[in-house]
Amino acid sequence: xxxxxxxxxxxxxxxxxxxxxxxxxxxxxxxxxxxxxxxxxxxxxxxxxxxxxxxxxxxxxxxxxxxxxxxxxxxxxxxxxxxxxxxxxxxxxxxxxxxxxxxxxxxxxxxxxxxxxxxxxxxxxxxxxxxxxxxxxxxxxxxxxxxxxxxxxxxxxxxxxxxxxxxxxxxxxxxxxxxxxxxxxxxxxxxxxxxxxxxxxxxxxxxxxxxxxxxxxxxxxxxxxxxxxxxxxxxxxxxxxxxxxxxxxxxxxxxxxxxxxxxxxxxxxxxxxxxxxxxxxxxxxxxxxxxxxxxxxxxxxxxxxxxxxxxxxxxxxxxxxxxxxxxxxxxxxxxxxxxxxxxxxxxxxxxxxxxxxxxxxxxxxxxxxxxxxxxxxxxxxxxxxxxxxxxxxxxxxxxxxxxxxxxxxxxxxxxxxxxxxxxxxxxxxxxxxxxxxxxxxxx
Amino acid sequence: xxxxxxxxxxxxxxxxxxxxxxxxxxxxxxxxxxxxxxxxxxxxxxxxxxxxxxxxxxxxxxxxxxxxxxxxxxxxxxxxxxxxxxxxxxxxxxxxxxxxxxxxxxxxxxxxxxxxxxxxxxxxxxxxxxxxxxxxxxxxxxxxxxxxxxxxxxxxxxxxxxxxxxxxxxxxxxxxxxxxxxxxxxxxxxxxxxxxxxxxxxxxxxxxxxxxxxxxxxxxxxxxxxxxxxxxxxxxxxxxxxxxxxxxxxxxxxxxxxxxxxxxxxxxxxxxxxxxxxxxxxxxxxxxxxxxxxxxxxxxxxxxxxxxxxxx
Numbered sequence: 001x002x003x004x005x006x007x008x009x010x011x012x013x014x015x016x017x018x019x020x021x022x023x024x025x026x027x028x029x030x031x032x033x034x035x036x037x038x039x040x041x042x043x044x045x046x047x048x049x050x051x052x053x054x055x056x057x058x059x060x061x062x063x064x065x066x067x068x069x070x071x072x073x074x075x076x077x078x079x080x081x082x083x084x085x086x087x088x089x090x091x092x093x094x095x096x097x098x099x100x101x102x103x104x105x106x107x108x109x110x111x112x113x114x115x116x117x118x119x120x121x122x123x124x125x126x127x128x129x130x131x132x133x134x135x136x137x138x139x140x141x142x143x144x145x146x147x148x149x150x151x152x153x154x155x156x157x158x159x160x161x162x163x164x165x166x167x168x169x170x171x172x173x174x175x176x177x178x179x180x181x182x183x184x185x186x187x188x189x190x191x192x193x194x195x196x197x198x199x200x201x202x203x204x205x206x207x208x209x210x211x212x213x214x215x216x217x218x219x220x221x222x223x224x225x226x227x228x229x230x231x232x233x234x235x236x237x238x239x240x241x242x243x244x245x246x247x248x249x250x251x252x253x254x255x256x257x258x259x260x261x262x263x264x265x266x267x268x269x270x271x272x273x274x275x276x277x278x279x280x281x282x283x284x285x286x287x288x289x290x291x292x293x294x295x296x297x298x299x300x301x302x303x304x305x306x307x308x309x310x311x312x313x314x315x316x317x318x319x320x321x322x323x324x325x326x327x328x329x330x331x332x333x334x335x336x337x338x339x340x341x342x343x344x345x346x347x348x349x350x351x352x353x354x355x356x357x358x359x360x361x362x363x364x365x366x367x368x369x370x371x372x373x374x375x376x377x378x379x380x381x382x383x384x385x386x387x388x389x390x391x392x393x394x395x396x397x398x399x400x401x402x403x404x405x406x407x408x409x410x411x412x413x414x415x416x417x418x419x420x421x422x423x424x425x426x427x428x429x430x431x432x433x434x435x436x437x438x439x440x441x442x443x
Numbered sequence: 444x445x446x447x448x449x450x451x452x453x454x455x456x457x458x459x460x461x462x463x464x465x466x467x468x469x470x471x472x473x474x475x476x477x478x479x480x481x482x483x484x485x486x487x488x489x490x491x492x493x494x495x496x497x498x499x500x501x502x503x504x505x506x507x508x509x510x511x512x513x514x515x516x517x518x519x520x521x522x523x524x525x526x527x528x529x530x531x532x533x534x535x536x537x538x539x540x541x542x543x544x545x546x547x548x549x550x551x552x553x554x555x556x557x558x559x560x561x562x563x564x565x566x567x568x569x570x571x572x573x574x575x576x577x578x579x580x581x582x583x584x585x586x587x588x589x590x591x592x593x594x595x596x597x598x599x600x601x602x603x604x605x606x607x608x609x610x611x612x613x614x615x616x617x618x619x620x621x622x623x624x625x626x627x628x629x630x631x632x633x634x635x636x637x638x639x640x641x642x643x644x645x646x647x648x649x650x651x652x653x654x655x656x657x658x659x660x661x662x663x664x665x666x667x668x669x670x671x672x673x674x675x676x677x678x679x680x681x682x683x684x685x686x687x688x689x690x691x692x693x694x695x696x697x698x699x700x701x702x703x704x705x706x707x708x709x710x711x712x713x714x715x716x717x718x719x720x721x722x723x724x725x726x727x728x729x730x731x732x733x734x735x736x737x738x739x740x741x742x743x744x745x746x747x748x749x750x751x752x753x754x755x
Contacts, residue, residue: 097721104504125504125724211595214616215702268594268613271702276596400723411706414616432525436725440502 060092068358124396161324163363168320170382226252229313245423253419397437497730515731533715556641574635585699644678
């Protein structure tokens with residue numbers, strides 16, 4: 001559920017992180033670069049009949065999603081007696097550092113999950129294998145998924161990831177707070193005008209309706225959603241230059257910053273305070289990730305709802321992350337294991353309605369459009385945005401450049417810099433990082 | 444290790460059992476060996492390897508790790524490089540934190556140690572109370588204080604408001620408050636450690652010196668200046684150096700409580716180095732930064748040693 005590595009990102013490294021230099025000492029020259037289709041050039045079979053194999057599957061599902069995945073893995077194991085999948089869970093931040101290191105020493109897992117913006121970096125660094133054959137043999141194509149989700153897993157014309165889910169931003173609202181301000185708790189605002197009217201009504205009752213948070217969770221996600229709503233982009237398709245400091249981005253950040261300036265939001269909102277305020281009835285709205293569904297379900301006595309984000313700009317759009325299946329490069333490729341892994345990926349993907357119950361939107365269209373998913377009211381409400389979701393360009397090192405946005409959002413919402421200036425400064429930094437990355441990854 | 448030692452003593456001393464001691468021989472080196480081995484393997488060798496890495500554009504997974512000479516170092520001193528602003532900003536953050544936390548962490552525990560060294564009822568309880576926070580991990584104190592210090596929802600502002608003081612201080616998101624919080628939390632968290640060292644040091648000062656001072660008519664202050672402080676000098680040196688080094692390595696508190704905010708003002712050097720090396724996989728650049736930080740700390744430590752020596 002972590003889009004960038006910012007939040008709690010490096011925590012797992014512990015206090016000894018000064019030993020950044022030490023990490024380099026743990027591998028030799030790493031795996032070979034990815035060349036051609038390699039070991040995955042042939043279409044894969046859709047079932048596995050070979051000798052018994054054991055697969056390791058790593059992911060970062062540390063929250064309420066962990067047990068759901070574990071249950072799916074158990075079911076797979078019982079239905080496929082010749083494959084034994086063992087699941088290991090790490091904090092995402094740990095995971096993204098552990099996996100490349102493990103792969104480089106030949107101790108990497110067979111299978112894993114990656115957030116969509118991490119795929120290109122790991123493909124370029126030779127950590128993950130191309131999966132075109134999986135898509136081909138399982139007859140997966142763009143139509144089975146949503147185009148932005150499906151395309152996001154491609155780097156250098158090769159597919160490296162099979163999408164499992166998307167987790168977009170939605171608008172959570174506190175029904176009792178809306179009622180108190182004389183607003184319809186079952187009909188949350190959908191347009192800019194309605195939203196501003198609602199905020200005014202709340203303000204007149206002494207409620208700061210939308211707490212603008214300066215932190216990546218979820219300030220940056222809100223900024224990104226709004227930039228797309230105003231018709232902007234974060235980067236151009238090749239990520240040759242940042243575009244987030246252009247007019248739409250400035251409009252987006254100005255709108256957020258004005259919430260604070262005009263008293264619709266308190267100043268100096270801290271990490272997660274926006275969500276806590278919603279639960280405490282101090283705020284009416286919180287644009288947060290779909291994972292918040294399970295958090296709020298656990299709060300006793302809270303009456304809440306969730307809908308698609310209101311359209312503040314000229315078109316609907318929302319930030320989303322996406323969990324994707326990947327296969328990791330091994331020192332000595334084992335055809336049986338690779339094939340068994342593909343059978344596993346297909347199984348989980350086909351059964352992702354179970355996964356949706358853990359608080360996600362399945363990437364597979366047939367499941368998303370099935371009656372069972374529609375029955376998951378909250379998930380379905382957020383999932384309705386599927387065609388308006390955006391992902392960063394599939395370019396290695398893009399998370400490094402995106403981290404500069406976090407700083408700009410922080411400075412602007414804390415009212416330390418004007419939005420335009422904060423974004424321009426960040427964009428200057430981002431251009432340098434993009435150039436550095438091009439040099440490094442040969443883009 | 445016992446076996447090794449037994450063997451060592453027999454092999455060096457048995458043939459010459461009749462002779463009296465004949466110099467140190469192998470024994471001290473054998474005692475040193477386990478430590479030296481660990482030091483070489485896990486400190487010296489990686490440090491040398493790090494120096495090598497810092498001369499390259501190093502990503503451990505990419506096949507090409509081009510040699511770039513001193514480029515990584517030059518970038519740190521060239522105002523147009525992508526790392527320049529961020530690196531020096533982070534060094535400044537580390538500097539600010541060190542300058543404000545070290546004097547407090549040297550002085551406050553000393554005061555507490557002086558009090559806790561006297562005999563009074565419940566002394567052990569107080570010693571435990573002051574030491575207790577030190578036992579907690581940085582994750583625990585970080586999350587704890589992030590909630591307590593939340594500017595809009597936290598207990599600290601609520602309490603201040605309840606007694607009529609300003610209740611909207613941006614403890615974690617504004618300046619200078621973020622620094623006040625980070626220094627305050629760190630002092631609360633770690634003062635017990637220094638206090639314990641001081642107490643041990645205080646108990647090593649011979650009672651006779653105090654008696655002699657009394658005979659000479661010294662008051663409390665004179666006693667402290669002429670007996671306690673000189674008696675504590677080696678301990679004080681240890682505490683000062685140790686605290687400087689610990690403060691310069693601050694990472695977890697800022698990471699958890701302020702996340703480097705506002706902007707990147709409280710992002711410390713270690714935090715930035717970790718991001719550069721482990722998140723952006725620019726190990727060469729991160730290694731160069733580590734060496735610059737190390738150099739700065741070496742210089743500061745040497746100056747501190749000097750200062751303590753000239754007092755002799």
